[in-house]
Amino acid sequence: MAIRLNKQQVIYNFSKEHPPALIVENGATIQVETADCFTDQIDSANYAFSGLNWDQINPATGPIFVKGAEPGDVLKVKIKKIELDSMATMITGPDMGVLGSELTQTTIKKCPIKNDFVQLTSTLKVKVNKMIGVIGTAPKDEAISCGTPDAHGGNMDCKEITEGADLYLPAHTKGALLALGDVHAAMGDGEVAVCGAEVASLVTIEVHILKNSSLPTPLLVNSEKIMTISSFPTLDEASVDATKKMVSLLQEKSQLSSADAILLLSLAGDLRICQIVDPNKTVRMELDKHYFKLPLAD
Structure with missing residues (x-):
């Protein structure tokens, strides 16, 4: 209830x-x-x-x-x-x-x-x-x-x-x-x-x-995609951080090298603005779930 x-x-x-x-x-x-x-x-x-x-x-x-x-x-x-x-x-x-x-x-x-x-x-x-x-x-x-x-x-x-x-x-x-x-x-x-x-x-x-999770946060998941979210004073900083988080997640959950993860994001990742009007700007990196071989969490 x-x-x-x-x-x-x-x-x-x-x-x-x-x-x-x-x-x-x-x-x-x-x-x-x-x-x-x-x-x-x-x-x-x-x-x-x-x-x-x-x-x-x-x-x-x-x-x-x-x-x-x-x-x-x-x-x-x-x-x-x-x-x-x-x-x-x-x-x-x-x-x-x-x-x-x-x-x-x-x-x-x-x-x-x-x-x-x-x-x-x-x-x-x-x-x-x-x-x-x-x-x-x-x-x-x-x-x-x-x-x-x-x-x-x-x-x-x-x-x-x-x-x-x-x-x-x-x-x-x-x-x-x-x-x-x-x-x-x-x-x-x-x-x-x-x-x-x-x-x-x-x-x-x-x-x-x-408990004691290594997931990069904030992290958002729906039925189709996984999204790493980052907020910084500039869109450039937020974009770099959101991309870094997704690369880290791919290395852990798909056993990709750093270079391969970056190349994959250049082909299939979507970097999107969430908002551009707050003291920190927010960006998300989106990637289809099927690129992840291991579950995010138990």
Whole structure:
């Protein structure tokens, strides 16, 4: 039976100092309520943007303490279901996103979600592609804002973190202290306007501990491909690190030499931008699962 965690239990940074909002057993199923990335502050397209409380951006519901998780372990998070609210919010404007310098005023849109589409305008709709923008564990050292992705996960804004995927995150502290939020009804790679279709949600996850695991994290797996994820101040740095992680994984799980693994990625690997609008930029390296001879984990 699933345990439910309400969206009043939130953090705005990932830290090993936070007391747990919920304590669960290894293997537990949890239903996590999430507010949208604005903590549900924007209630209409006429909202006075100047009144937005920027201290309440990107809330992550949690943290969740998983019994038995210790530093050096990996936490496997199975994304089982994402249920969306019926209305999404989008904003863009000066100094926001990739082209904020070209805008002179803020635009707020309330976008109905109906029949598996997000209605952007009266004549333009986009198919729902639900995903989790913020998900991570407590970092090894100092606290990290929920708006910043890093080695612990966080605001990766990877559109492949969706139903049916398994996300592997590091445990840097006892219990791992998992939290998540910033769900999108749709988002393209890059998140160029600074947001996706931001929406409140109910996310069902299942958590499993991999003891003393050597898997490179964050790592994402779905039915077709394996993805190494990396976040750094520049896309170049993130690209190099995501590629290094995939090469390391291929060496371990397919017994390839470093050179052969690099050549394989040049032929069959896809290096993709997750987001380009956060303090650290996030990149993923994707590779079809059939290139891996050994299972990732027991």
